Amino acid sequence: MGEHRGGASSVTHNSVAGNAVIAGPLVMAGRVESLTLPAAPPGVTPRQVPQPSALFINRKDELGRLKATESDRRAGRTTSRIVVVSGLGGMGKTQLVAQWAAGELEQSYPGGHLYADLEEGRRDGAVDVSGVVAGFLRSLGVHPEFIPAGLGERTALFRSITAGRDTLVVVDNARQAAEVRPLVPGAGLLVATSRNALSALSMDGAVHIVLGPLDERAGVEFVQSWRVTDPDGAAAVLVRLCGGLPLALRAVGEWLARRPHLGLNDAVRALGTDGLPRLEDGTTSVNAVLDMAYQSLPDPTRRLYRLFGWLPGTTVTSSVVTAAGVPDADAAMGDLLTANLAVLVESADRPRRLRLHDMVRAHAREVVREIPDAERDAALRAVADFCTAVVAHADIRVLGPGRFRLQAPPTRTLEELCPHEELFTNGAEALEWLDAERGNLLALLRIAFEAQWYDTVWQLCESLWALYHSRKHHADSIEAHRMGIEAAQWAGRADVEMRMRNQLARAYYELGRYDEATRELDAAGELLDSAADARLSGMIWETQALVALAAKRPDDARTLFTRALEANEATGDRHGVIVQTYNVAQALLAGEHWQEAFETASEAAAMAVESGDDAMLPRLGIVQARALHKLGRVESAAESAMRAAEQAAARKLYAKLDQALGVLAEVAASAEDARLRAACEAKLRELRRDAGVPSGDG
Numbered sequence: 001m002g003e004h005r006g007g008a009s010s011v012t013h014n015s016v017a018g019n020a021v022i023a024g025p026l027v028m029a030g031r032v033e034s035l036t037l038p039a040a041p042p043g044v045t046p047r048q049v050p051q052p053s054a055l056f057i058n059r060k061d062e063l064g065r066l067k068a069t070e071s072d073r074r075a076g077r078t079t080s081r082i083v084v085v086s087g088l089g090g091m092g093k094t095q096l097v098a099q100w101a102a103g104e105l106e107q108s109y110p111g112g113h114l115y116a117d118l119e120e121g122r123r124d125g126a127v128d129v130s131g132v133v134a135g136f137l138r139s140l141g142v143h144p145e146f147i148p149a150g151l152g153e154r155t156a157l158f159r160s161i162t163a164g165r166d167t168l169v170v171v172d173n174a175r176q177a178a179e180v181r182p183l184v185p186g187a188g189l190l191v192a193t194s195r196n197a198l199s200a201l202s203m204d205g206a207v208h209i210v211l212g213p214l215d216e217r218a219g220v221e222f223v224q225s226w227r228v229t230d231p232d233g234a235a236a237v238l239v240r241l242c243g244g245l246p247l248a249l250r251a252v253g254e255w256l257a258r259r260p261h262l263g264l265n266d267a268v269r270a271l272g273t274d275g276l277p278r279l280e281d282g283t284t285s286v287n288a289v290l291d292m293a294y295q296s297l298p299d300p301t302r303r304l305y306r307l308f309g310w311l312p313g314t315t316v317t318s319s320v321v322t323a324a325g326v327p328d329a330d331a332a333m334g335d336l337l338t339a340n341l342a343v344l345v346e347s348a349d350r351p352r353r354l355r356l357h358d359m360v361r362a363h364a365r366e367v368v369r370e371i372p373d374a375e376r377d378a379a380l381r382a383v384a385d386f387c388t389a390v391v392a393h394a395d396i397r398v399l400g401p402g403r404f405r406l407q408a409p410p411t412r413t414l415e416e417l418c419p420h421e422e423l424f425t426n427g428a429e430a431l432e433w434l435d436a437e438r439g440n441l442l443a444l445l446r447i448a449f450e451a452q453w454y455d456t457v458w459q460l461c462e463s464l465w466a467l468y469h470s471r472k473h474h475a476d477s478i479e480a481h482r483m484g485i486e487a488a489q490w491a492g493r494a495d496v497e498m499r500m501r502n503q504l505a506r507a508y509y510e511l512g513r514y515d516e517a518t519r520e521l522d523a524a525g526e527l528l529d530s531a532a533d534a535r536l537s538g539m540i541w542e543t544q545a546l547v548a549l550a551a552k553r554p555d556d557a558r559t560l561f562t563r564a565l566e567a568n569e570a571t572g573d574r575h576g577v578i579v580q581t582y583n584v585a586q587a588l589l590a591g592e593h594w595q596e597a598f599e600t601a602s603e604a605a606a607m608a609v610e611s612g613d614d615a616m617l618p619r620l621g622i623v624q625a626r627a628l629h630k631l632g633r634v635e636s637a638a639e640s641a642m643r644a645a646e647q648a649a650a651r652k653l654y655a656k657l658d659q660a661l662g663v664l665a666e667v668a669a670s671a672e673d674a675r676l677r678a679a680c681e682a683k684l685r686e687l688r689r690d691a692g693v694p695s696g697d698g
Helices: 025-033 060-075 093-104 129-139 151-163 177-183 199-204 216-224 231-241 246-257 264-271 287-295 299-310 318-323 329-338 358-370 373-399 427-436 438-450 454-471 474-491 494-510 514-525 534-550 554-571 574-590 594-611 614-630 634-650 654-670 674-690
Strands: 082-086 113-117 167-172 188-194 207-210 342-345 353-356
Touching (some): 025 674, 060 093, 113 129, 129 151, 151 177, 177 188, 216 231, 231 246, 231 264, 246 264, 264 287, 299 329, 299 358, 299 373, 318 329, 318 373, 329 342, 329 353, 373 427, 373 438, 373 454, 438 454, 438 474, 454 474, 474 494, 494 534, 514 534, 534 554, 554 574, 574 594, 574 614, 594 614, 634 654
Parallel strands (some): 082 207
């Protein structure tokens, strides 16, 4: 069958003969079947639960309950898929779960062991659960382009993926049931540690295990594992003075390890006859023991300890420690690890990350109260300057140097900023580093905002778009850009305020919160007259057009995209011209102007070929294919979709490859080309499998 080439007014929707042949069914299907997909990442089963300490305290009864719960679940004697381990801070909840996972479950749970410390993602008491689920999805092999935007969709995908393979999920520092429920796998078990009982989870059939202080027998057994002599029952006295708290006993053990000439009686005398003091709520304070541990550290390590008391966020790397002025950062970090006051944190990026136990961190905050404010401010300012520069470098690595930015490029190279540690070498590694630093950077933004370092705030916000947009961390983006807007106002920068409002509007747009996006865009629109660079106006018009397109107002979208196009033409931004021409074509397609949409996309494609903007070609090819399909030009539609698929595959653009194959399958279906349709559907299943998405999702 030949193609129908009439104008748009003479086109009938899907006017394709039932026995149409698309460029020879064997030829086109063969091209699909021979399409080389981007190489899937190595299939690594996550094992993220922290490794247990070598000095584990044998909680035989509690371990027994965990083992019994697992046995009952596997034998079908219980349907419970949640275990809550609760107890006061310093009781060893995480260590108990880590010991159980390492000792009993190493070969179990084929879906893997996932772990999250909810304290790292807590913002003003609340946890970005959506971000936690997104992290789990990436760990399970889901390509970032296939991770949905909203919590509900992410949770549904997470449960679909884990439904077919038992998965262990461990979450530390949960405060309420609502933080836990979305993290329950489709098949397997969730173990949550908490200082609270999380009683509401009883309605979900949760098993509750309460971890209390060590009794004398278990405590003495732990003290004797230090291989010290125990004259006159001093170990039992020490356990009583420490209130049976494992964390306190560990700190005493480290204090003695640094004083080999002393014994248990000396530790007893150091603690005094009353032992650890009591807090107002009747619980035991470990500060007296931590004071002993802190004083026993070398001076550089004490400086690092104090730094934890000042710094926002929960983890540090060697580069941050060095930037803050701590000499021999690696040795200081090693001292805290050896003293069991800190742990190494698993992350997907290059550098080693260190985190203090939460009670040790609380003690560090007490210690620094006695340090002069000038020392604190100098350390924070140095860290803020360091992070602003490194985040800017990461932004350039991820989005390229050609992106329009209001801030000047960093004055120091990445090698100058991090002479002893390589943080990232390319865009993919830079994105992983940004993601690993996400909680720290948002906490730093809060500190900088409170300190009125307004330039630091908006510069960080501008650079963090590389992370927030790429990884869809919309909750973080909203909080950050609200601060960025106010910082811009205090700094008297209308141009910055426009960019901050536009980036905030994009987060709302991605979440489908179009009214809120419109409010931010309207406020930015009031500043258009003060925009010295036309690209700022173009950005606002583009986002307004995207909202209009989502709201099914294609004519409004076309008008706004055209304005954005003209703004990019005025500044000579070739890439921007191609992008906005593509957007105009999308609006024409949504408005059912098929011929005009095809011609506009073709014009943009010619510009992209001429300027070497190859990444835009698959997008434009998809628009061309859809327009041609509506025009009844079946063979050309199939060829455009096929070419877009090949271009997307060559550039590892998973989402665009998925779209192109989907369009080609639609064309094949309307032409009743069963061979081609089957080839497309098979390739789509292969692609989604490689992208970690179950068939039918994403």
